[in-house]
Amino acid sequence: MVMTATETQMTTTTSPEMARPLRAIGRWLTAVDHVRLGASMALSSALWLAIAGVVGAILGVERADVSGAVIDAGALTQLFSLHQFALVFGVAAPLTLGLSVWMLPAQLHASNISLPRLASFGWWAWLAGSITVLVSYLANGGPGGGAERFVELYLLGLGLVLVGLAVEAVAVATTVLTRRNGQRLSDIPVGAFAALIGALGVALTTPVALGTVTYLWVDYVNARVAFGGADFMDNWLGWVMREPQTLLYVVPALGVLADAAVRTAKGRQPMRGVVLVGVGIAATVVLSSVTQQAHVFEVGTSPAESLQSLVPFALFNAVPLLAPLVVILLSLLALKAGKPALSGAFVASFLGVGMIFTGLVGSAAMHIDALSLVGTVFAEAALVYVVYGAVLAGIGAVAMHIGTATGRALPDVPVVLLSLVGVLATVLASLPHYIAGFLDQPSKAAQGYDDSGIVGLANITVALGHLLMVVVVVLFLGLVAKSRRGNSVVDRYQTQVTA
């Protein structure tokens, strides 16, 4: 009755043409259901990916030729910082959290996520914060910025982003812990378990960064003696936007792969407990945020000295490698044990987690002192591998769950093709910088290296890779939009198989 009265009132005060979009906007603004919240976050991260891709392409072109400046030298520091922010807090973290919010209730057989209003607050806080950060960069703020008020605005925006992500993570973790409908944690789908691990990691580590942002802000607006002002902000906050911390943001990708393997194979997951342990290993990354610094392995003058350096290196850089490795190997084992067929979700998530693993291997290699890769573009490449890998896994997650959410599944062949092009884009956007890193191209700089030969070509290739990734995501969104209107496709993933 109330609904009828409300609708009648709306039709009398506004024309039908106006009422429909207004109602849609109103529903979207006040949404507390998991589908709208999750889809909003995932779509926003797609917009941020476009920004990251374009900025990455501009930086690639800028660095291809050290003598010809496309961008003002004063803006370079901010562009590098914006690129990193866009990849980590614009794409990776909100994408995986948004997809978790979107698909968790279906995985747990719950009607909605826990604390939906809190999750809605988290989404709006993240959106407001990320827009604030973007505005501050555009107005000469951010790390290395010259406009003081906009540097302060950057810190405010970053703080909001961190609060938003932490709050969203609390809602996701609470959903898994309290809405399992009697299932034990060990019995829930690996995707839900991975969402829990990732959410707990984000909820526990982003506040550490928030504390640092608070220190930086108070210091910046007052004495500027403790933290060194705008030029040094990324030094203090760098750990939150590089490996292995980024693994925590993309842990749900591991769950997507494990679930996709089981559903594709239409069988049970062999050694399911080991898969859960493998996903859980990613939680060790929380320890690295406690130290807030990189742990480099140096060969010492004595075995004891070498061991002293090796242990923290292995704990913070090598152990996290086991998480994607275990999931990749056991997902292949699940395929072998079942009866697999062509599956877009599996191909996308498998390639995505493979890219994440490659990025983490690169990060671990970078922390070996003998390779002399610290301070080179190697670190940028590792980050791109991890983030674009998460995007590919996200494509796999959408392909796997969209049939349940909308009743319209995606066809496998286009998803597989887009995934293959996505991998090509990821490799183009990062592998050349792995090579350039060995050739001593410095990180976050457009001068001071030899751009002739391979290095110049590498930077152009990186630019092309970033643009190609943007195209892949746009095409995928087009595919999703088309699936809503076209003929229905059989949803091969609807039969949920758990151990």
Added chain:
Amino acid sequence: MTAPALTAGPSRRTSTIFVATAVAAGGVATLMGGMLAMWLNFRANAPTRVASDGVSLIKDWLKKDTAIPEVAANTMMFTFVIACVMAQWAVYSARRGDKSHTTLALSITLFTGLALLNAQIALWLQMEVVLRNDTYETMFYTITGTMFAVIASAMVYSVVAMFRMLAGRTQDHDVLAGHALYWYVVSGLFAAMWFVVYVQK
């Protein structure tokens, strides 16, 4: 003639708020823990200066003329104990269905929160630290200011719990248990900060 109504099944115990509080409290703990870690790091790496005896070298961290009012800081520490007892009393009373005692316990918890904020402001005023001077003062105000905000958030929790109780949701044991947990965590964090910032300085 109506069909006999089926008896209701056992009510399902929900613990959503309690679990969410536990996760959020973990986040608050890492927030303060990270800030304390940075405090310790800065203190350990502070430059050295000649002590007042003119011979020995000491860390140039806390200025000679900076006096921290320890009475106020210690009083805050003990006030937290009262807050925790009151928060637990609210849980105990709610389980016994005693609405008036639950409301009273929550009111006192809220009042102790106010007292804590008042003590913190008094401490800042007595110290007369100027924020534009040096590293110590910047970090002191940041970490104590953040703790101020954390205490305020605990008070907001108390207000919400009290309103729910006054509105008749007397079976909301989950909220009260979460409220008590949050006060315990905040108290533990203050104890850590009290030792590092006010005792060790």
